[in-house]
Amino acid sequence: MIVRATWQPWLGLLALWTGAFVTACFLLHQPLLQSGQQLSAWANLLSAGRAEMSRSLYGRAEVYFHRGVEDRERQAFPGYFGQWLQAVAPTEHRHAEDAEGLETMPWLRWATEMDPQNMDAWLDAAYAAAYANNPALSLKILAAAARHNPRDERLYAQRGLLLLHQRSFAQATRDFDRALQLAAERKTEAAVLTQAELIAILKNKTLCAEMLGQRETAMEQLRRCVALEPARVVTREWLATLAAGGDLRTDAEQRLRGMETAARHADPDERHEESKP
């Protein structure tokens, strides 16, 4: 004879499960103190594996950016089933457009949750938000990134660019200065900003100075650009234009609009790469 269980054990089981679930949620969002450094529960649980997991989650965001199309590796033999697989798995090279880019956010969010030092994930998330016409969200993401990575010049460069497009030139200038300062302080560590990116920051600073009516400051930035890239004719011409006088703001406004138009029509792959300053 088997005695049927009544409802009480089920209720008990539900209560236990709920308690375990709530405890897990609490623990995972509480920092665990460890020799002066506050690490999240994820960091303590997974240790070095969290960085790998974060990279894997970031890779998933990349796949989402390419609308589910994964990288195709070289094959030694075509294989009959490969033809069917081509039809089954999406293969066309396409990208997420406009607000579709926000669909990468969950993976980027989890990548940053796993490893808050994954700057690529933070920057891509900020860029996706900005590109979906949500600058407020982009700034919020960059602020969160700064809490975990206060000395990474890339995020100041990214935030400066965002503020520049929002026409907050003074704040943008402060961020560009901070980026350049941190880049200069990297003596023994490998540089995270390339020379081209440094030049871009200086040019953005130039635009800000022009919009604020600060001709000398603008010319100083361009001279630094010329020092870094002497063969670049466009920069020399720009410097010459500033030196000749004329309406600072009108020229700067035209350049800014030109930059924004070029960004909107750029190849998505280039935009995706350029999202990293």
Place this chain on the structure above:
Amino acid sequence: MNNPIELEDLRVEFPARRGHPPMVALERVTLTVQQGTIYGFLGPNGAGKTTTIHTLLGFMAPTAGRVSILGGDASQPAIRQRIGYLSEHPELYPYLTGHELLINMGQLFGVGRTELERRAAALLARVGLASAAQRRLATYSRGMLQRIGLAQALINDPDLLILDEPTSGLDPLGRMDFRKIILGLRTAGKSIFFSSHELSEVERVCDHVAILAAGRIVAADKVEALMAPGESLEQFFLRMVMPQEVQP
């Protein structure tokens, strides 16, 4: 007409396993069950009764000898169509109700639904389980499982009924019902072959009896012919299986 069951020099040997030598479970077992009779198959535990029944039904192949059931071979579905079988300690499907068990088992015999419902209702009443028909088998007692097992063995109105310890777990009322059922089946011309430890039951209902001990038939005849005057079947049985012991 063929006899329902004919065994001739049946030998069943289990092959050697993991350091154990081969085991001879049955040796030169010969018996015949006649049409329309009740045949009792007795023996102590481990004598080989269940092995005999399993060989008869084709669950295992004999090592030697001849097995005939309803004139053919139990491996043929047409032969099994006419057999009703109740296994020793029937373990049935705990998630089915009694009614569902009979319907499902009946459908495996190809019985139509309307006829099946009629038969199921009649059998459930006959074995005293009409009130428990909608309960799951997991809630049945041992005796109830035995009764529903008997009912599922009868669902196809078999010509030959093979029962392995059918009264195991039954109370006296259950055993009385069992006697009524198989006597009724004999009257209807069916043949019944069953193994049992309940010697009093065997004495009361069986026409023929065979006694198996250590894989061999030690006695096989009509019930009244086997026993000495004034001797009970139990005494005869003990005399056959333990001749060297002093009987009480």
Place this chain on the structure above:
Amino acid sequence: MIRLWVLARMVWLDLFRRKDPYVLLMVLGALLAALLSFDIFGLGNLVRYLKDVGLLLTWLLAWVLAVQLAARQLPQEERRHTIFSLIAKPITRADLVLGKWLGAWLAAAAGTALLYAATWLVVLLRGGNFELVTLMQVLLLHLCFLAFVTALSIALTTILTQSAAMTMAYLLTGAGYFLAARLPVMATGAAPAKTNVLLVLYYALPHLELFDLRQRLVHDWGPIPAGVLLGILGYGALWTAGLLLLAWLAYRRTRFTRGEMT
């Protein structure tokens, strides 16, 4: 045919009265609820990741359900000794294998459909939806995949114990899903002898990745051509039939005795 349906129906009743699918549904519900509770930078209307994770969980849980359910059918009959009652009936060993497979497949399919429905509901609640034709194709191919998995599990139980059969089923389906498609890549730069071995493996292993259309559904790529769909279904049907044939060949000579199989 009626005998097959009776055996299948018994498997179905076993599954749903044991409440296995409801447990899986609760697991899926709990995982999706946890997913929904996670803050994605304050964005509330993202559905693609929900579809992706929901469908992934559906696949994993359905896979587990199919293997567990199919792998216990024949061993459970033997363990309970109900196998004696069954094989004393006028059913052939082929009926038994086919009936058990049919029941396991249909029951796994029903459980899987419940999981899909739960995922769809969560996506709908978030303001998203699945493209219907693609969803039908996804479901059809998934059911074909389940037919393969259940046939494989049942075939393995005719020669292995239940736990060994389950382990092998997981390994073989894992290899069929992850490894088969990668063999041409692994052969890149390999010596000719190794390439030949990999080529043989490539055609010998079942290509289970063909049955997975999830990414098309998640990223709204639309349905696949009908010819490809039919081809993959035919491929799956051939594999399933082959496995059931092997199962029958192994099971028809099995002898049963109380306490041990011979």
